[in-house]
Amino acid sequence: MPNAPHKPLVWLPACHRNLDLDDPGGYTVLADRYAMAVTELGLQPVLFPMAEASDIPCLLPLVDGVLLTGSPSNVDATHFGATALPTDLLDPRRDKLTMNLVRQAIASAVPLFGVCRGLQEINVALGGSLYQTVHAESGMLDHREPHDAALDLQFAERHDVLLEPGSCFAEWAGGTRARVNSLHGQGVKRLGEGLVAEAHAPDGLVEGVRVRGAKAFAYGVQWHPEWRHAQHPFYERTLEAFAQACRDHRDQQREEDR
Numbered sequence: 001m002p003n004a005p006h007k008p009l010v011w012l013p014a015c016h017r018n019l020d021l022d023d024p025g026g027y028t029v030l031a032d033r034y035a036m037a038v039t040e041l042g043l044q045p046v047l048f049p050m051a052e053a054s055d056i057p058c059l060l061p062l063v064d065g066v067l068l069t070g071s072p073s074n075v076d077a078t079h080f081g082a083t084a085l086p087t088d089l090l091d092p093r094r095d096k097l098t099m100n101l102v103r104q105a106i107a108s109a110v111p112l113f114g115v116c117r118g119l120q121e122i123n124v125a126l127g128g129s130l131y132q133t134v135h136a137e138s139g140m141l142d143h144r145e146p147h148d149a150a151l152d153l154q155f156a157e158r159h160d161v162l163l164e165p166g167s168c169f170a171e172w173a174g175g176t177r178a179r180v181n182s183l184h185g186q187g188v189k190r191l192g193e194g195l196v197a198e199a200h201a202p203d204g205l206v207e208g209v210r211v212r213g214a215k216a217f218a219y220g221v222q223w224h225p226e227w228r229h230a231q232h233p234f235y236e237r238t239l240e241a242f243a244q245a246c247r248d249h250r251d252q253q254r255e256e257d258r
């Protein structure tokens with residue numbers, strides 16, 4: 001069917017890992033759970049493995065959404081005026097791309113959704129900062145997952161989030177409190193410019209943000225709504241709202257291209 005609309009294309013920035021000591025060449029990776037969730041939403045995940053910031057003006061017009069995935073790597077603290085910890089697993093290529101991609105996606109009204117590291121990238125790209133080890137901060141919970149546990153335990157619901165009344169988060173959750181998973185050691189410290197904190201953990205940590213005045217969907221969450229989303233209505237409604245924003249973007253682009 002020549003005129004059938006294509007599946008909305010969603011850019012998932014890659015992670016870069018040294019996975020094989022016998023092969024120091026490094027690997028470009030994307031966890032299947034993000035690509036599967038995007039596919040299950042009726043969207044088409046796309047990966048530009050070697051994309052750099054200078055490529056964004058050419059690549060961003062090709063997509064209908066950007067989903068910033070989680071990663072075991074930390075945002076390099078130099079991006080928020082601090083010093084990376086010697087224990088940090090870093091991904092400078094990803095950082096360089098996403099620090100620019102966040103701002104250009106918002107400016108171009110391309111739907112943007114940040115998950116875990118992706119929330120942190122949105123916050124830092126907009127001038128905010130991160131706690132580097134939330135669990136070491138007085139009065140804060142330990143938000144890390146049990147690394148040695150099975151995946152189902154790592155991604156198990158771990159704490160409540162308190163959702164701003166009247167926010168989209170509260171709409172998607174059907175209330176102002178929800179249980180979420182938690183797999184992170186960094187966390188939002190100083191909120192980036194133009195971000196509205198609309199979800200908090202019981203210890204006050206910001207766990208969900210909205211970009212104030214964004215012309216398209218622009219949210220970030222610290223939890224992982226891609227995990228078993230079909231069994232978790234809050235996760236599902238959140239992802240579906242992003243998917244609808246991507247469909248709207250595609251339809252608007254088709255209209256403009258007529």
Ligand SMILES: N[C@@H](CCC(=O)NCCCC(=O)O)C(=O)O
Pocket residue numbers: 031069070071072073074075115116117118183184185186187
């Ligand atoms: N490394 C950062 C971000 C944590 C994060 O994205 N966790 C997800 C890990 C599992 C996955 O790759 O999906 C931090 O520790 O805060």
